[in-house]
Amino acid sequence: MAEHDEVSGVEIELEHVTKKYPGTREAAVDDFSMVVPAGKIVVFVGPSGCGKTTTMRMINRLIEPTSGRITIGGDDALKLDVDTLRRRIGYAIQQAGLFPHFTVAQNIGVVPGLLGWDKKKVTNRVEEMMDLVGLDPADFRDRFPRQLSGGQQQRVGVARALAADPPVLLMDEPFGAVDPITRGNLQDELLRLQTELKKTIVFVTHDFDEAVKLGDKIAVLGNQSSILQYDTPDAILANPADDTVAGFVGAGASLKQLTLLRVRDVELKQDALTAGLDESPAEVAKQLDAQRRHFVLVLDSRRRPTRWVHRRQLASATSLATAGKPLRDIVSLQSTLQDALEAMLAEGGSVPVTGARGEFAGTIELDTVISTIQQLREDHADDHTEEASV
Template sequence: MADRTVTSAEGATSIDGAVSGVEIELEKVTKRYPGTKDPAVNEFSMVVPAGKIVIFVGPSGCGKTTTMRMINRLIEPTSGRITIGGEDALKLNADTLRRKIGYAIQQAGLFPHFTVEQNIAVVPGLLGWDKKRVEARVEEMMDLVGLDPKEFHGRYPRQLSGGQQQRVGVARALAADPPVLLMDEPFGAVDPITRGNLQDELLRLQTELKKTIVFVTHDFDEAVKLGDKIAVLGNQSSILQYDSPDAILANPANDTVAGFVGAGASLKQLTLLRVRDVELKTDVPTAKEDESPAAVREQLVKRGKHFVLVLDSRNRPSRWVHTRELGTAATMATAGRPLGDLVSLQSTLQDALEAMLAEGGGVPVTGPRGEYAGVIELDTVMSTIQKIREEHADDHQEEDQS
């Protein structure tokens, strides 16, 4: 479908009503705090492309969060100019501006005495949406971030895991369909596996929504995984390098940037490659939860297979079952063992490798809405690693000869 472009902070609205991202431009933006000699942020200039994820990465205290918060004026700039979709952000009412910009932070920042539904509905309510529209949007957002509305609708934040809270935080940030999303270390307080899953979820959402996202982190690996572009920042938010992840990995601008890249740059290439970039195994036996265990067992025996992957009513992988477990199983929905780690087409090969090491074998891969897409196997990832190493060895040989 063709898009109708609106040159404003409202974003570009397509025929189906979805709002995509807009360009953000910061021109010589400075922040000085009273009583300090040097500015916290000094003449920061950058163009954030529409519909892309731009990562601010740098050491603690360098000014990256301050810079990001000036975009929605949670911190007021001392001087400079900020435009969002061509509109001067500093001339808008600050509350009006913030309602047009999604904001997600570490530990979600949910209102503890609001239910999941009430938390997600906050900004649409402030914007005066009618009750039916708000209810429909809440359900849509919960489904989008992978939370069953029937199960989580009335829960309170204290009744959710850390990862579930972060999903609600992202749903709340997106509820009013803003063109811009600011994310301040949103996944920093959860365990590594949950963090990887949330990163995958963000990438999945972005393929559908095409928002303009500014994301702050101190984790360079996270920056490489998520960013279309990375801004490596130094003191006072000075831009040490602003480029694509592969360009920064290949050619760090200086020693400071090289320090962020760290050792094992070649293995970091696994973070640039996605599961969608490699071949998946698609001949793994599958069965639906409502099928007869005896019939499934008969088919496995005919094919000489020992395992079957069970899919739910929405075609999402749920369990592995061995043939010996089918003889006594009452239903496919309860047979075998629930899946541990899953990866999506958006996951990196590094994520896939870690999941396979945890699971001890191939791992099911899911598509845009959690549907089964195939299985990724260890041999596939290992052959890709070998290819990367050979390419880097060739590169080093060419450098030595030149």
């Protein structure tokens, strides 16, 4: 799928939206107003119980507002038929919420099926979505959710939410239940998809680092979904609006700048020796010896990195498909430099970087990240010097 130049998302506007539950004195959400720009990711971040999930769920009317107005692409959401509204809005939640007795293909095809698409169109769309989220249809189409890892289930959840090509995607702590490495990979995957799809995404999290990584804008919310600050991640990091927001930013704001810088912003090394899965281990050993190198990076038929193999492991290897060790952690061009640093610590050295469709794009080295941190610190010190002299 080629990258879209046009935005497929639409603007969402919430005007004086309030939710008051019967028998309670205080509103759960009180007089909330916000414009979510078309084609952008807006992250709601705040403590548990502050109302962020309630606010998001009012957009697709899983929770009905008590008062106020919500428009989606100019249409009044409260006047639309609720089923019609929800089919225009993708919804992804923690632990994916997949139907356990449906296969992966059936889960992804649910909404297109409800919309009356013919079987062939649904099948084609399911395959396209699986490919888009990095799951091989031949391997995963007929599996059931229990046969998938947590990360794979979340990918299916995102594919299902996007299957009918809705302009709006709501995501409620979708990556909260997986391990940190998988979580980082899923975040990268979402950012990669967004560069292609340009949906309007409202994303709820309690993790400020996740908000900084994913958000075009962040809304830091307090009690009753009061908006403490609504701005770009770098503006919030540089100038927290008050002590509560500063508490969210926390210590090490300069290190958090690493979550604003992407791997695509730094220079990648292009000198790694690579080999295909079907190449002869003996031939690859000769190349390593000739170039006085110790490692080869093995790529699959789609040029996706799969494993590192050390020279000494080639002597007894019958195939590159099983030699060496599988890659535990790969970063993409969308990854943050913090992700890259964590991956290097896990891998114990340089880490392969992948492009838009998982293909090998180069490697990132520890020296590159360290020199970038040093440059950030120098820039930070210069900014403080300028401020002091004003």
